[in-house]
Amino acid sequence: MADHHLILGGTRSGKSGYAERCGLADDNARRHVYIATGQAHDAAMAARIARHRADRDARWHTVEAPLGLAQVLEAENKPGTVILVDCLTLWLSNALAADCWASERDALLAALPACQARVLMVSNEVGSGIVPLGELSRSFADEAGRLHQALATRCARVDLVVAGLPLNLKPSQR
Amino acid sequence: MADHHLILGGTRSGKSGYAERCGLADDNARRHVYIATGQAHDAAMAARIARHRADRDARWHTVEAPLGLAQVLEAENKPGTVILVDCLTLWLSNALAADCWASERDALLAALPACQARVLMVSNEVGSGIVPLGELSRSFADEAGRLHQALATRCARVDLVVAGLPLNLKPSQR
Amino acid sequence: MADHHLILGGTRSGKSGYAERCGLADDNARRHVYIATGQAHDAAMAARIARHRADRDARWHTVEAPLGLAQVLEAENKPGTVILVDCLTLWLSNALAADCWASERDALLAALPACQARVLMVSNEVGSGIVPLGELSRSFADEAGRLHQALATRCARVDLVVAGLPLNLKPSQR
Numbered sequence: 364m365a366d367h368h369l370i371l372g373g374t375r376s377g378k379s380g381y382a383e384r385c386g387l388a389d390d391n392a393r394r395h396v397y398i399a400t401g402q403a404h405d406a407a408m409a410a411r412i413a414r415h416r417a418d419r420d421a422r423w424h425t426v427e428a429p430l431g432l433a434q435v436l437e438a439e440n441k442p443g444t445v446i447l448v449d450c451l452t453l454w455l456s457n458a459l460a461a462d463c464w465a466s467e468r469d470a471l472l473a474a475l476p477a478c479q480a481r482v483l484m485v486s487n488e489v490g491s492g493i494v495p496l497g498e499l500s501r502s503f504a505d506e507a508g509r510l511h512q513a514l515a516t517r518c519a520r521v522d523l524v525v526a527g528l529p530l531n532l533k534p535s536q537r
Numbered sequence: 538m539a540d541h542h543l544i545l546g547g548t549r550s551g552k553s554g555y556a557e558r559c560g561l562a563d564d565n566a567r568r569h570v571y572i573a574t575g576q577a578h579d580a581a582m583a584a585r586i587a588r589h590r591a592d593r594d595a596r597w598h599t600v601e602a603p604l605g606l607a608q609v610l611e612a613e614n615k616p617g618t619v620i621l622v623d624c625l626t627l628w629l630s631n632a633l634a635a636d637c638w639a640s641e642r643d644a645l646l647a648a649l650p651a652c653q654a655r656v657l658m659v660s661n662e663v664g665s666g667i668v669p670l671g672e673l674s675r676s677f678a679d680e681a682g683r684l685h686q687a688l689a690t691r692c693a694r695v696d697l698v699v700a701g702l703p704l705n706l707k708p709s710q711r
Numbered sequence: 712m713a714d715h716h717l718i719l720g721g722t723r724s725g726k727s728g729y730a731e732r733c734g735l736a737d738d739n740a741r742r743h744v745y746i747a748t749g750q751a752h753d754a755a756m757a758a759r760i761a762r763h764r765a766d767r768d769a770r771w772h773t774v775e776a777p778l779g780l781a782q783v784l785e786a787e788n789k790p791g792t793v794i795l796v797d798c799l800t801l802w803l804s805n806a807l808a809a810d811c812w813a814s815e816r817d818a819l820l821a822a823l824p825a826c827q828a829r830v831l832m833v834s835n836e837v838g839s840g841i842v843p844l845g846e847l848s849r850s851f852a853d854e855a856g857r858l859h860q861a862l863a864t865r866c867a868r869v870d871l872v873v874a875g876l877p878l879n880l881k882p883s884q885r
Binding site: 372373374375376377407488489490491492493494495500503504525526527528530 | 717719721836837838839840841842843846849852853854855856857859860862863864869871878880881
Binding site for chain 2: 851
């Protein structure tokens with residue numbers, strides 16, 4: 364199994380920047396692929412995507428993939444490739460809206476263990492506040508939490524980023 | 538003082554599964570009591586309660602206790618018993634709705650130090666998001682936060698669970 | 712650079728109490744200044760401010776500063792002074808409402824590195840829940856997250872407080 368890495372954190376916690384630094388610091392990497400899952404539904408979102416792209420190191424080869432994440436991983440699956448998925452939360456959101464979450468999720472979970480490229484995945488911690496009323500918010504928080512647990516078992520390393528600083532969750536610090 | 542353990546975590550963080558594993562891993566335990574505090578107010582909640590019960594190891598003897606937590610602890614208070622309370626947040630919610638929070642809380646805080654059974658308590662971290670407007674949400678987040686602080690001083694061990702993985706908060710790692 | 716300290720935590724996580732203990736435990740401190748940024752807009756807020764003030768150790772000299780944080784730091788900037796800012800989140804909220812956030816923030820970030828007083832800053836973690844809809848909540852969570860990252864690079868020590876217990880983020884534990 365490649366050394367996959369799950370990077371969790373709240374809004375503007377610095378999780379993407381930390382993930383990019385981890386990916387670029389990998390001396391064995393010959394190719395860096397950045398999978399951007401965001402879709403610009405409004406002006407604020409478009410501005411955020413553009414700002415992220417402008418801030419990104421030029422070594423990253425960007426692939427836009429709002430859905431079909433497992434297929435992109437398989438297309439880029441070569442030893443020596445580092446793949447950064449930013450972020451799983453937008454992908455979850457896209458898949459819930461397109462009513463294909465179960466198949467998207469199952470394909471990712473099945474693809475990861477055999478993936479020889481090293482996959483870094485960024486995701487929002489969304490379950491540590493009061494969950495708003497409404498079925499959609501509840502489902503979203505539930506699915507995000509279950510996904511993080513399932514991915515953590517498939518990753519060699521898991522971090523929670525707070526204020527740009529990583530708290531290491533796995534390998535175990537106990 | 539028995540070796541009480543407070544286990545915090547967000548929605549679907551894996552905190553209940555971690556608590557169950559901790560309880561079952563206790564070699565000194567001769568009896569395992571699971572105090573379920575949830576009340577099914579809607580179909581989603583009923584489904585979640587049923588799923589949790591089906592997933593639970595058969596060694597757990599389940600007691601349903603939406604309120605009266607201290608009394609159940611006292612009834613089960615024997616050395617060699619492990620009691621898992623899942624979860625404090627639902628109990629808090631039940632007690633606020635029944636207008637008996639202060640007495641419920643004070644009875645639990647008074648019972649714990651003398652309790653010879655080992656008590657594991659699971660609770661939701663709800664204060665790390667934007668707290669919604671409305672007096673009820675504010676009170677809920679405030680009371681949950683204060684309760685966690687008060688319990689942490691009465692526990693030998695405190696963990697924050699993220700993605701199924703424990704971050705140890707006590708004993709101190711500094 | 713003085714040994715500045717950023718202390719993050721959710722609602723009622725015990726972050727203020729922890730910050731006060733850190734400040735009072737400083738054997739080199741000859742003066743303790745407490746900068747209170749809260750403004751009482753409603754009765755619940757007024758009660759919370761009054762309760763905090765009553766709980767505070769008498770060694771703290773309180774300065775009320777809803778805005779103009781950098782100016783207060785400069786007025787109190789002497790070696791041997793410990794300044795506790797409680798909290799940055801209310802200050803951010805005041806500055807957004809008064810439409811002067813960019814200048815407030817830039818003045819604080821510019822003042823900190825040269826500040827010879829030791830500054831402890833308390834701030835709410837607000838980005839780990841589902842961010843409510845609405846431009847204001849989004850901006851607030853974004854600005855809070857960016858501020859925490861910027862401050863973390865200017866602090867010798869950063870902690871996340873959960874249930875009254877500090878998780879040390881910096882210096883690095885890796």
